[in-house]
Amino acid sequence: MSLGDPAEFARAFSNAFADRDPAAIAALFAEDADFLSLTGAWAEGRAAVADVLGAEMDGMLARARLVSGRTKLRAVAPGVAQVMQRFVLSGLVHPDGSDAGRIGAVLSALLRETAAGWEVVAAQFTAEG
Template structure:
């Protein structure tokens, strides 16, 4: 699968999240990327990112669904784009497997253009109010 364009990054992220494909999600990021996850894990490098995504997608987010909200793309210069994507996550589960409601979240990523598309050099996926 080719790397997504900046315009398609958030859709690819949401589709892979829905598929619980931690491996493919981690491949959206550069080998030396950093990521802040929804549960507050700070990851450096794709190996740590993959481990965190596997844990989160098999835990509280095992049944979660992403609903896409507002998207904002900002060029940072030649070959670099900042992506802001609002999501609502529903289907969250607590430690006992009970419904834990829904939350608002924002994905913020800096993408660098590569020959086959773009990958994120840093990605923050954080909970927000409102």
């Protein structure tokens, strides 16, 4: 699924996360994209993005909720943009199932424009602090 505008990425990511739909998140990525997940897993390719996010949503992110904060969009070059989105994640789960509390996180994504629209070529979801 390509986006009509790079500014749509953060909301599309948030909505798919809320729906617990790793395939919908992965659809925002290019077929050969790279993604560094919140747990430090490096996914290479759209299918791997879906797999990594699916595993995280079955694990530490099983009860997680995102609250969006500040968004920053930067045009890097014609047809290339960076989106940075701040989130607060609550409901994180330890491996033993106990509550891990909440954290601040930043999602940084590099997008490129294609004939079909905008897609993520590389992204990193990182805990703050």
